[in-house]
Amino acid sequence: MTDQADQSRRNFLYVAAGGLGAVAAGAAVVPFVASMLPAADTLAASKTEFDVGTVAAGQLVVIQWQGKPVFVTNRTPEFLKEVDGHDDMLKDPDSRHIPEVSAAWMDTPEKRKYRSIKPEYLVVVASCTHLGCIPLYKPTAGRKDWGDSVPENWPGGWHCPCHGSLYDISARVIKGSPAPDNLHLMPYKYLTETKVLIG
Amino acid sequence: MLQKMMQTRLFGWVDERLGLGDIIRSQMTEYPVPKNLNYMWNFGSLALLVLTLQILTGIFLAMYYKPSAELTYGHYTVAFDSVERIMRDVNFGWLIRYMHAVGASAFFVVVYMHIGRGLYYGSYKGPRELLWIIGVVILLIMQGAAFFGYLLPWGQMSFWGATVITNLFGAVPVIGDFLSQLLRGGFSVGDPTLNRFFSLHYLFPLLLAAIVGGHIHALHTVHSNNPEGIDVHKESELINFHPYYTVKDAFGVGIFLLFYCYVIFFHPQMNGFFIEVDNYVPANNLQTPPHIAPVWYLTPWYTILRSFESKLLGVIAMGASLAILFVLPFLDRSKVRSARYRPVYRQMVILFFIDVITLGYCGHSAPTPALKLVGQIATAYYFLFFVSLLFVHKFEKTKPLPEGI
Amino acid sequence: MNLKRFYSILVVAAFVLPSMASASEEGVELKHANINVADKEQINRGLDVFTNICMGCHSAKYVTYKDLMDYPEIGISREKVDQLRNDKPLTAGLITDLSPEDATVSYGKVPPDLSVIANARRGGANYIYSVLTGFEHDPNGKIPDGNYNKYFPGNRIAMPDPLGYLDHDPAETANLEKQAQDVAAFLTFISDPHQNQRRAIGVYVMGFLLVLTLVLYLLKREVWKDVKH
Numbered sequence: 001m002t003d004q005a006d007q008s009r010r011n012f013l014y015v016a017a018g019g020l021g022a023v024a025a026g027a028a029v030v031p032f033v034a035s036m037l038p039a040a041d042t043l044a045a046s047k048t049e050f051d052v053g054t055v056a057a058g059q060l061v062v063i064q065w066q067g068k069p070v071f072v073t074n075r076t077p078e079f080l081k082e083v084d085g086h087d088d089m090l091k092d093p094d095s096r097h098i099p100e101v102s103a104a105w106m107d108t109p110e111k112r113k114y115r116s117i118k119p120e121y122l123v124v125v126a127s128c129t130h131l132g133c134i135p136l137y138k139p140t141a142g143r144k145d146w147g148d149s150v151p152e153n154w155p156g157g158w159h160c161p162c163h164g165s166l167y168d169i170s171a172r173v174i175k176g177s178p179a180p181d182n183l184h185l186m187p188y189k190y191l192t193e194t195k196v197l198i199g
Numbered sequence: 200m201l202q203k204m205m206q207t208r209l210f211g212w213v214d215e216r217l218g219l220g221d222i223i224r225s226q227m228t229e230y231p232v233p234k235n236l237n238y239m240w241n242f243g244s245l246a247l248l249v250l251t252l253q254i255l256t257g258i259f260l261a262m263y264y265k266p267s268a269e270l271t272y273g274h275y276t277v278a279f280d281s282v283e284r285i286m287r288d289v290n291f292g293w294l295i296r297y298m299h300a301v302g303a304s305a306f307f308v309v310v311y312m313h314i315g316r317g318l319y320y321g322s323y324k325g326p327r328e329l330l331w332i333i334g335v336v337i338l339l340i341m342q343g344a345a346f347f348g349y350l351l352p353w354g355q356m357s358f359w360g361a362t363v364i365t366n367l368f369g370a371v372p373v374i375g376d377f378l379s380q381l382l383r384g385g386f387s388v389g390d391p392t393l394n395r396f397f398s399l400h401y402l403f404p405l406l407l408a409a410i411v412g413g414h415i416h417a418l419h420t421v422h423s424n425n426p427e428g429i430d431v432h433k434e435s436e437l438i439n440f441h442p443y444y445t446v447k448d449a450f451g452v453g454i455f456l457l458f459y460c461y462v463i464f465f466h467p468q469m470n471g472f473f474i475e476v477d478n479y480v481p482a483n484n485l486q487t488p489p490h491i492a493p494v495w496y497l498t499p500w501y502t503i504l505r506s507f508e509s510k511l512l513g514v515i516a517m518g519a520s521l522a523i524l525f526v527l528p529f530l531d532r533s534k535v536r537s538a539r540y541r542p543v544y545r546q547m548v549i550l551f552f553i554d555v556i557t558l559g560y561c562g563h564s565a566p567t568p569a570l571k572l573v574g575q576i577a578t579a580y581y582f583l584f585f586v587s588l589l590f591v592h593k594f595e596k597t598k599p600l601p602e603g604i
Numbered sequence: 605m606n607l608k609r610f611y612s613i614l615v616v617a618a619f620v621l622p623s624m625a626s627a628s629e630e631g632v633e634l635k636h637a638n639i640n641v642a643d644k645e646q647i648n649r650g651l652d653v654f655t656n657i658c659m660g661c662h663s664a665k666y667v668t669y670k671d672l673m674d675y676p677e678i679g680i681s682r683e684k685v686d687q688l689r690n691d692k693p694l695t696a697g698l699i700t701d702l703s704p705e706d707a708t709v710s711y712g713k714v715p716p717d718l719s720v721i722a723n724a725r726r727g728g729a730n731y732i733y734s735v736l737t738g739f740e741h742d743p744n745g746k747i748p749d750g751n752y753n754k755y756f757p758g759n760r761i762a763m764p765d766p767l768g769y770l771d772h773d774p775a776e777t778a779n780l781e782k783q784a785q786d787v788a789a790f791l792t793f794i795s796d797p798h799q800n801q802r803r804a805i806g807v808y809v810m811g812f813l814l815v816l817t818l819v820l821y822l823l824k825r826e827v828w829k830d831v832k833h
Contacts, residue, residue, distance in 0.1 A: 464806025
């Protein structure tokens with residue numbers, strides 16, 4: 001064997017060993033990174049069943065879904081009326097800015113307005129889209145119940161105590177709020193007349 | 200390849216600011232090593248590899264492990280539950296945990312081979328006394344880390360092993376109770392013990408990493424011994440660490456990984472040798488398992504402990520059996536290092552290896568009168584080996600040492 | 605030579621001592637259970653035995669109802685899971701309805717959880733199979749019928765003969781032994797539910813490492829040609 005051939009054989013073996021070593025190291029990284037992703041039991045807890053029938057008319061309940069707070073409100077006919085008449089005050093009245101505020105079932109203008117499968121039961125993620133605080137529920141219109149924490153033409157909805165973001169009764173963000181978007185929706189469906197599966 | 204990399208501009212930039220080139224040259228590409236090292240010299244780099252794997256897998260396990268002895272349904276505890284969650288629900292948790300559990304045993308296999316090589320070829324003798332002593336410190340810290348780690352799953356073996364060992368400290372006169380309470384943080388092994396053992400189990404490997412640095416520094420000061428045990432100065436007998444020993448160590452790593460992965464993927468419990476059967480039974484402080492023995496790597500010392508009728512003597516003997524390793528370089532007065540040229544020492548040291556394996560076997564098995572006697576004889580030889588080194592050189596006719604290697 | 609002798613001692617020690625150790629363990633020899641932890645049908649039959657008989661008293665709390673659908677080795681339907689769990693959540697473990705207090709009154713102790721039982725007993729599946737089919741009359745006549753078990757350490761067992769093995773109709777023997785083996789397969793599977801995946805990955809890992817080690821060996825030999833001995 002000549003020196004030349006020797007050298008190329010050696011180089012080939014170096015490259016082969018280095019390449020295989022890199023593959024081994026790369027493969028070894030996979031289980032470690034994967035182990036940091038949510039575990040099977042965490043994923044199993046990623047769906048929540050809830051009976052909206054337990055929410056009394058006009059009331060709000062905060063439940064947990066994937067460790068996040070979720071608002072479920074039972075809107076009375078009076079509250080449902082508050083949805084109309086202030087589209088000019090809203091940043092995104094039709095919920096089209098980003099995918100998170102919309103859903104596949106929003107196929108009619110009515111549903112876009114109420115932002116819920118059944119008009120009376122609104123189910124939204126309870127984190128203010130500004131920096132994640134939980135807004136306060138102030139459903140009645142005007143300042144009568146809320147003092148000057150809300151503007152004079154308050155249509156009724158939510159007020160975030162952290163930085164003053166305002167949302168209407170369909171959780172759509174009102175202009176002038178630091179929050180950029182309407183409160184997010186999450187996938188949910190009705191299993192029975194009142195039982196919803198969230199997630 | 201390394202040469203080419205060291206000629207790049209980027210390397211030049213870093214080198215000017217870190218002096219990396221000098222380190223690589225003095226520690227690798229121009230670090231001289233005797234050319235005749237055999238494969239027994241691979242275990243040092245393997246030990247470093249296993250330490251790295253243990254620290255890495257340990258960090259990821261700690262993301263899910265919970266050190267709490269609070270009871271949960273079915274006599275389990277939060278700690279046991281968290282281990283089972285790692286085994287069942289965490290993505291690849293089973294792999295990481297088996298790597299860690301098998302790695303603990305692999306660490307001792309590798310380190311015991313490393314120590315055995317040092318004994319056989321006289322690597323502990325001058326000028327490598329401190330190198331050896333630092334190594335003994337590493338062994339003790341490893342045993343401590345392994346012992347702390349074994350408590351964490353909070354199974355029956357965890358619990359009773361910790362109970363037995365913390366009781367050993369109670370045998371120390373006068374301050375015994377103080378010591379055992381200091382270790383346990385209570386009057387028996389319990390939740391406070393588990394919490395502190397977890398803390399210490401995380402601390403000890405970091406200590407190890409630092410001391411291993413010292414071990415390597417000492418090695419690179421006095422340089423490697425070799426199978427002939429003679430000093431090597433001639434240029435023609437020395438080769439550079441890189442590439443010769445880097446590729447040889449890499450081949451050793453390949454062989455090691457074959458064994459390591461085979462066990463992990465096909466026999467992770469190793470028939471109860473690496474993860475004991477009783478440790479799948481949740482800890483119960485009201486019922487001791489019928490036969491308790493420490494994990495295999497601690498059994499030789501356990502036999503020494505059991506060989507004495509008096510509890511205090513047993514504890515002293517066990518401590519002495521480890522402590523005597525520190526003074527080994529000063530006990531052995533022979534001028535010749537390698538057992539190849541010391542016919543008497545060679546028989547003694549081979550018998551010593553068999554002796555330690557016998558001690559391990561006795562410690563693993565349930566005590567019977569016959570085994571106890573075997574254990575006592577083995578214990579006697581363990582100490583006799585070290586003590587007789589003081590005298591062996593006086594009558595041993597060593598073979599003539601070669602001129603070179 | 606020196607090195608070879610050194611190696612041979614260690615190799616002999618490493619292989620002989622563990623087998624000596626296991627041979628020296630006392631007790632009657634267990635029956636061999638014919639199980640396959642990758643056999644979905646056997647594991648499912650074992651699940652039925654477990655839920656119909658064992659779960660009267662025992663739990664397997666680390667196995668959830670959802671796991672029964674998700675583990676490919678079990679993979680039962682949502683409908684069957686709903687039948688099994690009644691109103692318990694999907695994420696609940698397989699937990700018996702017998703309360704620990706009632707168990708203590710009836711049997712003197714709380715039956716152990718069976719999630720990891722195959723790992724927690726020497727002999728694993730063989731032990732489970734042997735104990736379930738080990739109910740006999742005490743040859744010394746001391747332990748009452750139903751409490752004597754040939755394979756249980758100490759022979760006195762608190763668990764009442766679950767399969768009705770004692771004095772069974774000889775025509776039933778094959779069926780009872782099959783049930784015992786099936787449930788042993790199920791329990792062995794759930795003791796380490798990723799074991800089949802582990803072995804499957806292991807084959808690839810070993811193959812890859814063989815190639816890597818071979819290349820490293822050739823490289824070592826190539827580089828060391830420089831060194832004159």
